[in-house]
Amino acid sequence: MTADKPLRADAQRKREALLATAREVFDAGGFFDLRFDDFARLAGVGTGTLYRHFPTREALAEAVYHGEVATLCDCARRLQATLPAAEALAAFLRGMVDHMDAHQGLARTLATLMADRSSALAEGSRALEQAVTDLIAAAVKDGVVRDDVDAGAVMMALHGIGAAHDRPDWRAEADGVITLVLDGLVSRG
Amino acid sequence: MTADKPLRADAQRKREALLATAREVFDAGGFFDLRFDDFARLAGVGTGTLYRHFPTREALAEAVYHGEVATLCDCARRLQATLPAAEALAAFLRGMVDHMDAHQGLARTLATLMADRSSALAEGSRALEQAVTDLIAAAVKDGVVRDDVDAGAVMMALHGIGAAHDRPDWRAEADGVITLVLDGLVSRG
DNA sequence: CAAAATATGGAGGTCGTCTCCATTTGTCAA
DNA sequence: TTGACAAATGGAGACGACCTCCATATTTTG
Numbered sequence: 001m002t003a004d005k006p007l008r009a010d011a012q013r014k015r016e017a018l019l020a021t022a023r024e025v026f027d028a029g030g031f032f033d034l035r036f037d038d039f040a041r042l043a044g045v046g047t048g049t050l051y052r053h054f055p056t057r058e059a060l061a062e063a064v065y066h067g068e069v070a071t072l073c074d075c076a077r078r079l080q081a082t083l084p085a086a087e088a089l090a091a092f093l094r095g096m097v098d099h100m101d102a103h104q105g106l107a108r109t110l111a112t113l114m115a116d117r118s119s120a121l122a123e124g125s126r127a128l129e130q131a132v133t134d135l136i137a138a139a140v141k142d143g144v145v146r147d148d149v150d151a152g153a154v155m156m157a158l159h160g161i162g163a164a165h166d167r168p169d170w171r172a173e174a175d176g177v178i179t180l181v182l183d184g185l186v187s188r189g
Numbered sequence: 190m191t192a193d194k195p196l197r198a199d200a201q202r203k204r205e206a207l208l209a210t211a212r213e214v215f216d217a218g219g220f221f222d223l224r225f226d227d228f229a230r231l232a233g234v235g236t237g238t239l240y241r242h243f244p245t246r247e248a249l250a251e252a253v254y255h256g257e258v259a260t261l262c263d264c265a266r267r268l269q270a271t272l273p274a275a276e277a278l279a280a281f282l283r284g285m286v287d288h289m290d291a292h293q294g295l296a297r298t299l300a301t302l303m304a305d306r307s308s309a310l311a312e313g314s315r316a317l318e319q320a321v322t323d324l325i326a327a328a329v330k331d332g333v334v335r336d337d338v339d340a341g342a343v344m345m346a347l348h349g350i351g352a353a354h355d356r357p358d359w360r361a362e363a364d365g366v367i368t369l370v371l372d373g374l375v376s377r378g
Numbered sequence: 379c380a381a382a383a384t385a386t387g388g389a390g391g392t393c394g395t396c397t398c399c400a401t402t403t404g405t406c407a408a
Numbered sequence: 409t410t411g412a413c414a415a416a417t418g419g420a421g422a423c424g425a426c427c428t429c430c431a432t433a434t435t436t437t438g
Binding site: 009011030035036037047048051055063 | 393395
């Protein structure tokens with residue numbers, strides 16, 4: 001799809017530095033108080049370099065998001081390999097909430113930055129969606145989950161949890177959504 | 190809370206014009222291609238006037254959102270008065286999806302604009318949340334819905350539906366979320 | 379109707395964004 | 409190692425959107 005041309009050594013290094021700094025600043029929640037130029041300086045990089053690697057704030061967010069998705073997918077695979085389907089699904093969804101809770105700033109920043117281009121978000125989370133699809137398919141096969149509601153609906157609910165990150169009682173409500181979704185999946189309509 | 194001082198006649202008129210134009214442009218999806226200054230001109234208003242009424246794009250979105258919320262709340266009240274609790278709840282949630290579907294551009298624009306200040310969103314949708322809370326409370330009283338998951342979780346799921354407005358299969362997935370939520374609410378855990 | 383209060387609009391200052399290119403750094407072949 | 413070529417760098421400055429400010433216009437009040 002994308003013929004990634006090999007990056008020169010220093011370019012690679014700068015790119016990494018930018019991503020690392022981004023993750024840091026995102027999580028600290030200070031990204032929007034920062035001029036984009038200053039962000040470059042903070043990462044020890046010139047303005048031009050920043051723009052060559054990430055033409056927009058959104059592009060930067062997308063790259064960071066990719067990393068997160070990869071982590072979560074690994075997690076899903078691990079769970080699926082070690083637990084019965086129903087438990088794996090539940091553990092994964094609960095785990096996602098834990099993860100978001102542990103990185104609130106990051107979650108909030110990403111949600112905000114990708115609000116426009118949520119097409120990009122959908123693109124970027126395709127892998128994640130596949131993981132959820134697999135988890136659900138396995139549970140369906142075990143006969144413990146209905147087969148008339150697909151993974152997209154679950155993704156949407158997750159999206160809601162991520163997007164609503166400043167509700168005063170976020171954690172409890174997020175757990176509530178997961179509970180509803182899981183019980184709704186088990187229900188026979 | 191807010192001691193709304195009475196607005197002068199012409200001010201009222203301009204304000205209305207701005208809101209009407211906003212609704213139009215939002216729904217057409219062209220808001221982000223427009224300089225804020227030009228939006229003012231489009232509404233037949235000077236830049237200064239626009240800024241006095243709505244200091245930011247977000248403030249404008251919030252005002253439009255208020256109108257939407259009011260409409261939906263009316264709808265909720267009507268349903269609650271005419272249907273058994275469980276049906277009223279279901280009809281309301283399904284109805285919201287219909288409404289969003291019929292005004293995709295508006296929904297998307299609002300979701301995008303309020304991504305940052307989703308605290309403002311929470312603020313603005315307090316009335317909506319109250320309506321959902323009432324619908325659920327009535328259903329709980331009828332003994333047809335569990336009482337250990339509160340309205341906040343449902344709001345979060347709805348938020349997800351609104352925020353994910355450009356998923357390719359939005360409508361089906363949104364319906365799926367509602368199904369999961371409703372069945373999850375009926376389930377006894 | 380005059381005066382006071384309120385609202386208007388758009389010219390121009392401010393400030394973040396992004397481009398451009400002279401310079402530096404990395405790579406590779408001889 | 410060295411020279412030559414390609415790739416990458418950074419930051420000065422042009423650009424353009426946002427927002428303020430106030431002389432003017434409109435509404436309201438006494």
